Amino acid sequence: GAEIIESSVTDLTKMAASFGLDVEPRKPNNGNKEKVVILGTGWGAASFLKEADSNLYDITVVSPRNYFLFTPMLAGASVGTVEYRSITEPIREINRKTNFLEATATEVHPETSTVTCETVVCEGNSCTIDEFTVEYDRLIVTIGAQTNTFGIPGVREHCCFLKQVEDARRIRTALVNSFERANLPSLTDEERIENLTFAVIGAGPTGIEFAAELRDFVEQDGPKYYPHLLKFVRIKIIEASSTVLAPFDKSLQEEAIKQMNRRTAITDSETLDLLPENFKLTELLLDSSVKEVTENTILLNNGNEIKYGLSVWAAGNGPLPLTLQLIEALGDAQAEEQNIARGRLVIDPWMRVKGSNGKILAFGDCTCITTGQLPATAQVAAQQGEYLAGLLNKKYEMSPQVTPEGIFPPPERDLEESVPLSDTIASFACQGGDYAKPFQFLNLGILAYTGGGSALAQLSLAPDTETIKGKGFLGNAVWRSVYLSKQVSWRNRLLVLNDWTKRQIFGRDITRI
Numbered sequence: 223g224a225e226i227i228e229s230s231v232t233d234l235t236k237m238a239a240s241f242g243l244d245v246e247p248r249k250p251n252n253g254n255k256e257k258v259v260i261l262g263t264g265w266g267a268a269s270f271l272k273e274a275d276s277n278l279y280d281i282t283v284v285s286p287r288n289y290f291l292f293t294p295m296l297a298g299a300s301v302g303t304v305e306y307r308s309i310t311e312p313i314r315e316i317n318r319k320t321n322f323l324e325a326t327a328t329e330v331h332p333e334t335s336t337v338t339c340e341t342v343v344c345e346g347n348s349c350t351i352d353e354f355t356v357e358y359d360r361l362i363v364t365i366g367a368q369t370n371t372f373g374i375p376g377v378r379e380h381c382c383f384l385k386q387v388e389d390a391r392r393i394r395t396a397l398v399n400s401f402e403r404a405n406l407p408s409l410t411d412e413e414r415i416e417n418l419t420f421a422v423i424g425a426g427p428t429g430i431e432f433a434a435e436l437r438d439f440v441e442q443d444g445p446k447y448y449p450h451l452l453k454f455v456r457i458k459i460i461e462a463s464s465t466v467l468a469p470f471d472k473s474l475q476e477e478a479i480k481q482m483n484r485r486t487a488i489t490d491s492e493t494l495d496l497l498p499e500n501f502k503l504t505e506l507l508l509d510s511s512v513k514e515v516t517e518n519t520i521l522l523n524n525g526n527e528i529k530y531g532l533s534v535w536a537a538g539n540g541p542l543p544l545t546l547q548l549i550e551a552l553g554d555a556q557a558e559e560q561n562i563a564r565g566r567l568v569i570d571p572w573m574r575v576k577g578s579n580g581k582i583l584a585f586g587d588c589t590c591i592t593t594g595q596l597p598a599t600a601q602v603a604a605q606q607g608e609y610l611a612g613l614l615n616k617k618y619e620m621s622p623q624v625t626p627e628g629i630f631p632p633p634e635r636d637l638e639e640s641v642p643l644s645d646t647i648a649s650f651a652c653q654g655g656d657y658a659k660p661f662q663f664l665n666l667g668i669l670a671y672t673g674g675g676s677a678l679a680q681l682s683l684a685p686d687t688e689t690i691k692g693k694g695f696l697g698n699a700v701w702r703s704v705y706l707s708k709q710v711s712w713r714n715r716l717l718v719l720n721d722w723t724k725r726q727i728f729g730r731d732i733t734r735i
Contacts (some may be wrong), residue, residue, distance in 0.1 A: 249733065259283075361582045417531040
């Protein structure tokens with residue numbers, strides 16, 4: 223009840239503020255703001271910046287990327303369903319009162335409360351690496367994770383990933399290259415099949431959505447641009463486990479398998495006449511783990527070989543070098559729990575990194591709460607960022623004194639600070655003390671596009687309630703509605719809507735520029 227009351231009051235105060243009405247007590251600003259440095263511009267950082275009160279803190283963001291990226295739609299961007307700029311938002315636009323440094327954090331020094339950063343400075347045709355340090359009073363690490371190759375030879379050298387805009391652009395270029403190369407008159411039919419075999423390794427949400435978007439491209443735009451080449455196209459989804467979309471309910475997993483194995487949906491009669499009988503565009507290879515990837519061949523552990531023209535690796539997350547460096551710098555407090563954390567920063571339920579005495583906070587894919595592990599999803603990181611911003615806005619002391627028993631207590635409210643009306647109502651409703659409540663993840667559900675205008679939706683309207691499951695065109699309506707509403711600005715929503723409309727009328731753009 224208290225959470226609902228607090229949320230309602232907060233929404234009302236924000237609405238009033240948008241009309242220029244000041245209904246919250248002003249916090250005095252003595253000009254000596256606490257320096258908060260944020261590493262990263264992903265889901266967690268964007269959520270934090272939207273809620274953080276820049277009148278209370280001197281906030282600096284450090285990232286090699288000066289924008290937020292709506293990662294769930296990268297698969298669509300990689301085949302031209304949406305444009306890259308439609309799913310990005312300048313980080314300065316999210317919070318205009320913060321300072322942004324376009325650089326890569328290479329090392330954190332907890333003992334001196336500094337971060338070493340590197341940036342590339344180019345003048346003319348020559349570029350140099352400039353190194354500098356940034357001081358902090360409070361550091362927030364939300365750098366996410368990188369693609370995990372599990373040490374399989376050749377993956378990093380020969381596979382495309384799907385984490386950044388650059389990855390989507392690389393895939394889009396390689397996709398068109400494959401078709402144009404296959405169209406050369408000197409190639410044999412066998413060579414054309416090899417060039418037009420697209421291997422997707424990993425059948426989680428990323429892999430399935432990319433395979434679905436790729437299939438849509440072939441079915442919807444292929445007849446217009448490459449009708450005589452479609453009979454050579456093969457999409458192979460390679461998965462080490464016995465099913466797809468592991469986070470989903472079994473019935474939705476079966477629906478996804480059904481969608482991947484469905485008949486080719488090409489309506490153009492002339493193109494259909496060019497296809498062989500029983501033509502199968504998509505092949506799902508379950509229980510098939512990858513042993514090695516070479517320049518044009520994927521070797522499976524069962525002895526099979528797959529010749530390919532383009533391979534996309536969508537199988538798991540691994541730690542970034544900065545995360546591993548910080549774990550080592552914090553010593554035993556982190557090392558003793560790495561058997562569970564496995565290369566992630568161990569944090570407590572208030573986002574405080576263990577071993578940092580509350581000076582370093584972290585959340586998202588680079589972290590692990592060992593007492594109750596959370597999925598590595600954008601939804602978790604966004605909720606954690608919003609939660610932490612709320613604690614700092616309310617002036618909770620993140621580094622309280624350790625008790626005589628050696629216990630590091632939860633963050634405690636600064637009693638000298640004026641308390642907003644929303645907090646007063648919430649505290650009265652729950653009869654709570656001055657300690658911050660631990661973070662609680664509200665699982666609102668998961669979505670996955672499965673191609674051909676169908677999607678899967680597994681939603682939870684409230685905790686401990688039965689999930690609502692949707693599939694087909696109903697699931698697609700939910701998928702589109704949620705993805706549109708979760709865009710960080712109206713600019714993004716309008717651009718995505720425009721892209722969807724353009725695609726429907728004119729098709730995808732295959733221009734290589």
